Amino acid sequence: MRSSLLAGLVGVSSVGAVKPLVDVSYSKYQGVSLENGITQWLGVRYAAPPIGDLRFAAPCDPVKNKTTIVADTFGNTCLGTGSAASNTSSEDCLFMNIYAPSNATTGHPLPVYFFIQGGGFNTNSNPNYNGTGLIEASNHNIVVVNFNYRVGPYGFLASEEIVKGGSVNNGLKDQIKALQWVQKNIRKFGGDPDHVVLGGASAGAASITLLLTAHNGRNDNLFHATAAESQSFAAVRSINESQFMYDNLVIRTGCTNSNDTLACLRGLNATYLQTKNINTPFPGAQNPPLYMYGPTLDGDVVSDLTMAAYRKGNFIKLPAIYGDDTNEGTVFVPVNTSSVGESNTFLKDQFPLITTSQLRQINKLYPNNASNQFPNSGTWWRQASDAYGELRYNCPGINVSDIYAATFNRKDIYNYHWDVVDPVAAAAGRGVTHTVEINAIWGPENTRGNAPASYSTVNAAIVPVTQAYWTSFIRTFNPNTYRLKGSPEWNAWTQSQKQRLHFVTNATAMENVDAVQRERCAYLSSIALDIAQ
Structure with a gap:
């Protein structure tokens, strides 16, 4: 199937037209042109697999792959809290999907809708939505991007050990990494890096509020407007207040006797780790919460309580939609x-x-x-x-x-x-x-x-x-x-x-x-x- 697709796909012939075969410097991705006038690239890797020593670490650039990858299959979603590993979920999950009009050109790039899925920061609950409907509704005048980011302990475990030997708020850093990827590469797909609108639902909308207030509201020009659906305002905890999650995971996994508990956690098989990836009560509460893991006050990406940052004016002031059900x-x-x-x-x-x-x-x-x-x-x-x-x-x-x-x-x-x-x-x-x-x-x-x-x-x-x-x-x-x-x-x-x-x-x-x-x-x-x- 892959070889026949490679042989059969033909790029648009107009000057500056985006072709289905796109070189993003570390890999070449062969998209699929659909009969509705839209080309899609599925399962595009935007960061290195966060496995081994990169578990609990900030996202890194992908390793170069000289082979052409036929982008006709979604990448795995990220492992969620309370779920077992499956054929469609994996720790190797940092993939995105790009949908663009087949007649898009690099000379006249189109606005980009960059969608952040929800899931309470504990699951990827809106993975791989099909962007073709939005493009058709826009009369083929936008590019749509959606992606996976780490959740649960893989994305949000926080403790003294993580600070010293890894990185906190990796799920948010995955989102920033994906936005940086868009800035560098989206023009090759017909998108305008200077016109990126963040969309998101639930934890995805919470991510919007967190990205707006990140680094005390510093504007890195990664996006230019936001549309938040059911923006979630959960409690935000400090590193010290989150330590119990790390300690409990160490105890459940049998890493207590290790001289390097972080190395022990990194050495565990993901399938086994998922059996211990559960929610436990917050100190002062009686039962496990709906979502235990989440963004942590780190003095950097998350520099303040979200509402406090808004009240102080420490957020990027852009055109915005907020709304609820x-x-x-x-x-x-x-x-x-x-x-x-x-x-x-x-x-x-x-x-x-x-x-x-x-x-x-x-x-x-x-x-x-x-x-x-x-x-x-x-x-x-x-x-x-x-x-x-x-x-x-x-x-x-x-x-x-x-x-x-x-x-x-x-x-x-x-x-x-x-x-x-x-x-x-x-x-x-x-x-x-x-x-x-x-x-x-x-x-x-x-x-x-x-x-x-x-x-x-x-x-x-x-x-x-x-x-x-x-x-x-x-x-x-x-x-x-x-x-x-x-x-x-x-x-x-x-x-x-x-x-x-x-x-x-x-x-x-x-x-x-x-x-x-x-x-x-x-x-x-x-x-x-x-x-x-």
Whole structure:
């Protein structure tokens, strides 16, 4: 198959046209030209395999490979916490995919959409989405890049030993490495390195906030606008506060008696290490959190708490989209949550610095509604879901938008509220769930079977509307320039007009944030630094 592809692919003949065979200095990658006028390069290595001595180390440049690689197969995803190694996941996982119009030219490079997948920094949960739908929605006027980065202990283990003998925040450093790769190479694929828009969902959107605030907000000109979906504001811990994760892993793996515990961990077979790659409770909590590993305060890449960096103005001030879904918490909270004690325990497990007095106030802001019950669920499930969703996702997005507008008087900050109701999720009580809009942005046929069926039936009309806004923002830093005819203007979030776009199938319109939600968010914002967001 590979030899026939090599023989059959023919480059575009126009002057400066990008050809499927691209030389990135260390390797040559043979892309595949599709019948829809798009060429794709799958499984392009952007960093050396992070194995052996490079486990727990910062990413390094790929080793030169003189052979031509047929880029028709996705690279492995990165090993996730709580999962076994498989045929499609590996420690050798630092690959990206590039999608570009087949008629793209190096002389007139196109805007680049660089997408960071989510997964709570513990898994790669949105791998290898198909970028062709976005390119078609843009009338073949953008290039799309997505990629894998290390997660769990491979990407975020932190301790004194790691600082001395390795590197912390390697998952974020993988992202920076991939962005640097784009700066160096994307023009060869028809992309413009001076027009890169970061997109991301959940932990991918958290990554956007972390990259904006990295190095105290230093602008290395790696990207030029951002679009964050369900930006996640988890607690950020210091090296010392993260030491327990390293110590527990050393104990579980039997490396305790080694004089060099880091060398011992590096010497373990990945298959065995995965059997010990689990979450344990944070100090002060009772149960393991949803996601234990995550970005760490290192005084370098992560130089401050995320919300503190925003409040101090230590972030890159670029055109931006922030937004969330109506029911951010329902897919996370245990569905059998049946008491205020279980609700508060769940919140404490995720944010161990939260105090009992703060929990008491949260309970007042989020009273349990006895009539708001759903099939096969505990009586406090939706109460806990509402509190957790706004604490970690909705309110940080609103508060960050306020900081942009009020403190820096930006007129190019856009906020949205995704409220497209899927009948199946609604009947189950999940409502409009975390990052579900990703299926409309990419197109429901391009998200590896994860889209609700309604996005191809009763909610199909929302897809072209959403894609037009997103591709317009990617192309011009303004979602309105190429918005779908008949769709409303997406007004910027300003100090005087705190408006967001309310996405509803066949009824999308601007809305104000209601006073009750603003009151809740004001309180949650007031405790953000207390709980290390």
